[in-house]
Amino acid sequence: MLAFILRSHLRTSFNIYLMNLATANFLYALIQNPPDVINHLYNGWFLGSFYCSVLIFGLYIFEAGIRNCHILISLNRIWAVFWPHSYRTYHKKRVACLLCLAGWVEVQFIILPGYILDAMYYRSTAIGASCGLNAMAQWEWSVAIQFTVYNMGLYLMWISYPIIWYKRRQRQRNQIVPSRQPAQSSQGTGARSVRSVRTNQDATDNDTVDDEEETAKTTRSGNQSGPLAKKTSSKAFTILTVLTISVTVCWTPILCYYTITLWMPVNNPILLEVGTVLFALQSVLDPVLFIIALPDLRDTFRGAFRAALRLGR
Template identity: 35%
Template structure:
């Protein structure tokens, strides 16, 4: 997964010369995560498909991530299991190798940047709520999701084409199925930084920005309430004929104005669900992606390979596809209710 250096794979294959398939810890966990990921993503996607009430602009990003996860699980995970069974050796044909490289190098960055797109949406909603409510729609969300798939394809196509045409190392039996990243080191390093490391960093930045913006708004709201209540109370004490209703109205008006302009309660609730989802996804990807990014970035600068660390990073990376639907259910109350109804009916 996330193949960025051929030397590590060569060393791992040279350390074990046997060609028979062996169900070690890594392929067993990959099989389990493939099954659990397909089940969890598939069920959540089915619930979205049959519940029209869930077809909101923000949920387009959720469905997009579900599609990317399912595509990766169906196309790449079986090949990952085969590679792990033979300790990094490739026993299939060269066309299948090309298919495997295309799926692994393309779908993984799509997943990373689909997470980043949710962070971009949340920053837009929190920092520019007026333009967000005026511009953002289901069509806008769909265009942005399609743009992510195109953006990743444009960034990866030059290196994939050059590798196929000029730099691909011929397969042996058993051989290794990898891109020759050493021949395109600068491109491979740019891919690692732009499509793998930066999305994770951006999610952390987005969570911090949203926290700071909302904290600043709460402080302004509290100051507005204090400035409104004090004059109202003084006016009430100086005039016994007043009924006390006017200060209450002033307090209510100040409270309403402290929120984003013209934001109804349901819209604020949906926004909080989206922010909670971003927070949960940020925590999960920090745990699951960080070891993987550290491992493959380190491989650019050294030929040393630690099989145990590789196994842990690969398992954690695969688990993220299973965790995503769980985060969706925890953060999005309408989805959680729909899942409960779906389970009750079946």
């Protein structure tokens, strides 16, 4: 987050979604993880009703918000791949910020009614009881949010990824077509051919381009070299790939556990602990994956690390 804040060139329209996800992960780790650890270490909750409400709020709101952040990244790539002209024209930083804000409003609108009812009527106040939302008292609501909010994030990523991959591959194949045309002897015809190749290449590169600033910079410089353009355009898809793999590994156990427990009791604390740890680990993995996938962010992080080492010496 400090790298995004301190380096203005990193605050691109696509990176707004990464900043949104990093912020959600940070708040989840700060607000929800510490009381959750206490709740799992001890049989009874002894930190009071207010802090129990904080734990449940973080557990339901921030987990749903993190899933929405991943969904927005997938939807952004679908927009860029299927409607590249519309994406280049309308997807600006302001649009990205509004979409991120809308995602958080949606989460609050869906989850807060059940959360408030639980705090007012259904939450257990018995001595020694653990802190948790009484899902069985609002079973229909619990089932609805489990599938429409929590599970849906993983479903949409699974569905959208192969579609995005196929569309990108199809456009990359179409990009090769102009280069197979025979060379024209006329200078004017040759110039038109070059412009045609560049136009097709622009359309393909911007299908998965990270931000409109890089697109404009490349267009102004006139440098549309194949490897550079391909490297620039593939960063967002690389991030989508690593995030899809990581969420599949980290989310599947806990989603399966909570989905099954809605219909039958599951007395398997090991499965619950493994799922909880894996989901919490996702908050640590996301920023690491960003640094690995984004060269600019990696260079900034490396420079800051070297500066800290020099300062320490």
